Amino acid sequence: MGNVAREHAFTQLFSMVDKNYDVVLIDVSPSITLLQTCAMVYAEQVLIPIGMDTLSFQGAMASIEASRSLNQLLRANIRTVGLLPVMVDRRLAMTTTVLEGLEGLSVGMNIPLLHAIRTDQNVTKAARAGQFLIDYDPKCKAVEDYHQVADELQFLFKEEVHGRTANT
Structure with missing residues (x-):
């Protein structure tokens, strides 16, 4: 935690072995932590799964803002490659509300809204x-x-x- 350039820990660690793989997928919790920061800096591409509730929607917005901040602070090249609606049950009113919000976010920020994953x-x-x-x-x-x-x-x-x- 106290190391200089700690945000680059995954880059330093995984660069020794990632040449052997076509894809490295890192699944981290949707909270702004050092683990998520290291993952974003290393991967440079972020896929954000979003549950059908307002808290998940707000978390997605926080992740997008975190990547923007990291890009400015660290001169990184992190981008959100897609928004992935998950646990979608179209019978629920909240699902409609969140999906409409995601459509607006997708258009407004030019981030692809991917096919929904149904419950x-x-x-x-x-x-x-x-x-x-x-x-x-x-x-x-x-x-x-x-x-x-x-x-x-x-x-x-x-x-x-x-x-x-x-x-x-």
């Missing part, structure tokens, strides 16, 4: 069984949604690579 009891059942969701029920609706999100992200990253290639 699915198989998620809880898989966790209780100690299994990955894809192994527990590969045909459940949440797995379908995650496949669609993976396709969207793959498209976004390909677009980014081609855009950079065309510009250089």
